[in-house]
Amino acid sequence: xxxxxxxxxxxxxxxxxxxxxxxxxxxxxxxxxxxxxxxxxxxxxxxxxxxxxxxxxxxxxxxxxxxxxxxxxxxxxxxxxxxxxxxxxxxxxxxxxxxxxxxxxxxxxxxxxxxxxxxxxxxxxxxxxxxxxxxxxxxxxxxxxxxxxxxxxxxxxxxxxxxxxxxxxxxxxxxxxxxxxxxxxxxxxxxxxxxxxxxxxxxxxxxxxxxxxxxxxxxxxxxxxxxxxxxxxxxxxxxxxxxxxxxxxxxxx
Amino acid sequence: xxxxxxxxxxxxxxxxxxxxxxxxxxxxxxxxxxxxxxxxxxxxxxxxxxxxxxxxxxxxxxxxxxxxxxxxxxxxxxxxxxxxxxxxxxxxxxxxxxxxxxxxxxxxxxxxxxxxxxxxxxxxxxxxxxxxxxxxxxxxxxxxxxxxxxxxxxxxxxxxxxxxxxxxxxxxxxxxxxxxxxxxxxxxxxxxxxxxxxxxxxxxxxxxxxxxxxxxxxxxxxxxxxxxxxxxxxxxxxxxxxxxxxxxxxxxxxxxxxxxxxxxxxxxxxxxxxxxxxxxxxxxxxxxxxxxxxxxxxxxxxxxxxxxxxxxxxxxxxxxxxxxxxxxxxxxxxxxxxxxxxxxxxxxxxxxxxxxxxxxxxxxxxxxxxxxxxxx
Ligand SMILES: Nc1ncnc2c1ncn2[C@@H]1O[C@H](COP(=O)(O)OP(=O)(O)OP(=O)(O)O)[C@@H](O)[C@H]1O
Ligand SMILES: [Mg+2]
Numbered sequence: 001x002x003x004x005x006x007x008x009x010x011x012x013x014x015x016x017x018x019x020x021x022x023x024x025x026x027x028x029x030x031x032x033x034x035x036x037x038x039x040x041x042x043x044x045x046x047x048x049x050x051x052x053x054x055x056x057x058x059x060x061x062x063x064x065x066x067x068x069x070x071x072x073x074x075x076x077x078x079x080x081x082x083x084x085x086x087x088x089x090x091x092x093x094x095x096x097x098x099x100x101x102x103x104x105x106x107x108x109x110x111x112x113x114x115x116x117x118x119x120x121x122x123x124x125x126x127x128x129x130x131x132x133x134x135x136x137x138x139x140x141x142x143x144x145x146x147x148x149x150x151x152x153x154x155x156x157x158x159x160x161x162x163x164x165x166x167x168x169x170x171x172x173x174x175x176x177x178x179x180x181x182x183x184x185x186x187x188x189x190x191x192x193x194x195x196x197x198x199x200x201x202x203x204x205x206x207x208x209x210x211x212x213x214x215x216x217x218x219x220x221x222x223x224x225x226x227x228x229x230x231x232x233x234x235x236x237x238x239x240x241x242x243x244x245x246x247x248x249x250x251x252x253x
Numbered sequence: 254x255x256x257x258x259x260x261x262x263x264x265x266x267x268x269x270x271x272x273x274x275x276x277x278x279x280x281x282x283x284x285x286x287x288x289x290x291x292x293x294x295x296x297x298x299x300x301x302x303x304x305x306x307x308x309x310x311x312x313x314x315x316x317x318x319x320x321x322x323x324x325x326x327x328x329x330x331x332x333x334x335x336x337x338x339x340x341x342x343x344x345x346x347x348x349x350x351x352x353x354x355x356x357x358x359x360x361x362x363x364x365x366x367x368x369x370x371x372x373x374x375x376x377x378x379x380x381x382x383x384x385x386x387x388x389x390x391x392x393x394x395x396x397x398x399x400x401x402x403x404x405x406x407x408x409x410x411x412x413x414x415x416x417x418x419x420x421x422x423x424x425x426x427x428x429x430x431x432x433x434x435x436x437x438x439x440x441x442x443x444x445x446x447x448x449x450x451x452x453x454x455x456x457x458x459x460x461x462x463x464x465x466x467x468x469x470x471x472x473x474x475x476x477x478x479x480x481x482x483x484x485x486x487x488x489x490x491x492x493x494x495x496x497x498x499x500x501x502x503x504x505x506x507x508x509x510x511x512x513x514x515x516x517x518x519x520x521x522x523x524x525x526x527x528x529x530x531x532x533x534x535x536x537x538x539x540x541x542x543x544x545x546x547x548x549x550x551x552x553x554x555x556x557x558x559x560x561x562x563x564x565x566x567x568x569x570x571x572x573x574x575x576x577x578x579x580x581x582x583x584x585x586x587x588x589x590x591x592x593x594x595x596x597x598x599x600x601x602x603x604x605x606x607x608x609x610x611x612x613x614x615x616x617x618x619x620x621x622x623x624x625x626x627x628x629x
Contacts, residue, residue: 006442058471083473094468098278099271111472118261155468 001188009072011036011055011163011194017066019217026052027218028217029066034196036162039189041205042198044214044236045245050198051091053214054165057196058088071162084112087156087164091171093148095156097141101132101242104140104155112159126154130184146177150184158187164188166197170204182207202238213240257391264474268482272456286452290494294501297440308381310334311355313346318366324377325359328396334359350380357381437508438589441498442582445491445521446528446556449547453487453532458545461536463495476621484529484617491525492518511596517588520602523609524585529618531581533593537623556582581612 004119012034019027027049036042055061056068059079068075071085095104105123114122127133130150135143139188140151149169157164166185170178182204188197197208205211213220213228221228225237232240274513275468276283310328314321328334337355340346349355360370360378368375386627460466469479495518531552557563559577566577577583584605591597591605598607 049486060467060470075318080473083471086471088468090464092464092467094465096271096275096465098275103271103274107267107271108468108472110270111469111474112265113262113264115262115266183565185474225422 007037008036009069010034011038011071012040012196013069014057015067017053017056018064019049019056019069020064025217027056027063027214029227030213030217030219032219032222034194035107036194037189037192038209039185039195039207041208042196043200043205043211043241044198044213044220045241045248047216048214048248049169049174050214054088054167054196054198058086058165059083060088076088084159085157085162089152089156089164089165089166089169092194093152095140095148095152098139100137100139101143101147101151102127102136104151105158108155109158113230114159122158126158127199130154131180131189143168145173146180149173149177149181153181153184157193161193163194163196166195167201168198170199178204202236202241205237211237213244220244262476263473265478266344267482268416268474268478270487272486276490282452286448286490287493287497289448290498292442292500293444294437294498295505306506307335308333308357310357310359311335311338311340311346311349311357312336313340313343313358315359315363315447316365316367318361318377320366320369321361321377324361324622328359328379333396347378419497436562437502437506438593439586441495441502442524442560442585442589443557443562444498445494445525445585446531446563446582447549447553448494449487449491449528450532450535450552451546452484453491453529453547454535454539454545455542456483456487457533457536458539461540462542471520476624479618480533480621480624483533484526487529487532488522491521495521508593510593512592512598516598516602517592520588520592520599520606520609521585523606523613524581524588526613527581527609527616530613530620533620534623535618536621537625556580559583561586581609584608584612 010033012032014030014032017027017032018025018029028054042053043105044050052061056063057068057075059075059082070082073085075081075082096103096107098196099107102123106119109119109126127136130153132147132154135147140148145149148252153164153166155170156166170181173181173217178201185195185197186207197204208225210222210224211228212222221231221240223231228240229235229237232243234240234243309625312325314325320613325336331338335356338349340358341499342347346358346360350358358380359464360380362376364379365375406499458465460469499508499510499514534548535545537547539548555576559566559569559573560580562582566583569577587605588602588609591602
């Protein structure tokens, strides 16, 4: 910690990360390296192990084998230490429907130890950054998909984490909201936050700095969107994805 | 962007704040927490009051006198007894009681009138099927009322120092007979353990169902903050419930409050905490709110049956006594009855209070241990 600052450790570094549920393998020998400030996309068909990977990296579930370092801290040995430095937006958003927009942010900021004037300031900032000010006093349960999604991101980043995990943040959200959301993601990344995001939308995949393609828990390809399409000799990421799914399920699409 | 997070506040306070905001907004649950004890108490009390009316009663009159007939009509006049027939001997009396055709019997010795005439206390016996403590309670009240009324009549006709009628009630099947004032304090304990266990376990399972628990678990909030955040608000609910039942019990059923309320509220603390911790424990096992509800009811059954609320523990088989000894309610009932009905305090009940504290600490430790900050 106090050693002279060398190159900052990567945001995520895993080696042979593996997770089994009973007899079935959800993630198999994953080696991943995500640099600081990257917007890193995790792609793969349903059940390919994206959520499981994120949960392991957040310390929500214990890996069956392998190592994982997140923002320089060993997640398996020190899950609590990692938690201060990361944010997580789950597939289910994790909002309290009976709290207002501002109250949800206040709660999560408070749980991360923010208090007093600092917290008040942070709530105001998040409301503004995520275009939520207009509905600050509306119950989260009454919001539409796009608003909920932005609120969830505001909650997950209220403590300025070094790294944020977004698990299918744009599922079921209209195109305009998705575009707005991605501009927010980009802005966070420019401010230095590393973003690991999963998605099923190919236009979103193309907006990532780098991608990892998962299939049945295996890492299939990793690299910039361009390098991946080149690697597979296919015109778009979507084609690669469909090819993947075809191999995966043995079906012809 | 700041990379180091300054910790300025214990996450517990945010948890507590959130719980209170949610509690205030969740009107149905709030209504349930306050309404259920009130409704249960009134229903229970209503049952007590109807049970005691019109007990089917048979008469075994071996004195065949006008005095015995006068007492029978006095008994009937109390409204607690309805005479359904005469029996010839004790064998027939027993048959009637056992078959359930009668729930009470009045027995006069051959020398009933003789005793009265000679200025001695005359004894009549009222036999009650006391398996139903509420019914027998009514019988006792009715019998002593009728006895007193007849004595007074005799006093008027015979003058001072005259004979008296002493109606003895002999409860069958249930030697440790209870009165309604004995049961109502118990309701406080039973309702507290029921609502607190269920409400608290559902509160956590709801977070799991809605996906907010997963979100909470990735925050640095400690297990202790999480658990305490769920316990403290409901502690308040527990005290509100005690107060409601006490006030209603006093107004509707004349439950006496002989001892110190401060002592009672003080001793309620470990009891409430123990029940809330039990709710937490249930929530670590239950996966849906419906399951939590069912498990809560499962916890309720031994509490009602084995704690001494309904049946005296001394009369139970050893195993049942052992199970009863593992229920916080068993000890809290002693405290409730001791303070409310006997007016005793800490100097007698310190052992029960200590045991409850043990339960509270033990159950909290157990539920904190069992609760994992993972979501498998
Ligand atoms: N708690 C669990 N118990 C058992 N199996 C599980 C559990 N969680 C995930 N799995 C299995 O692990 C595999 C990977 O699941 P995961 O949720 O990580 O996929 P995913 O890529 O996130 O899928 P989706 O795109 O549908 O969100 C699936 O086969 C799933 O059934
Ligand atoms: Mg998923």
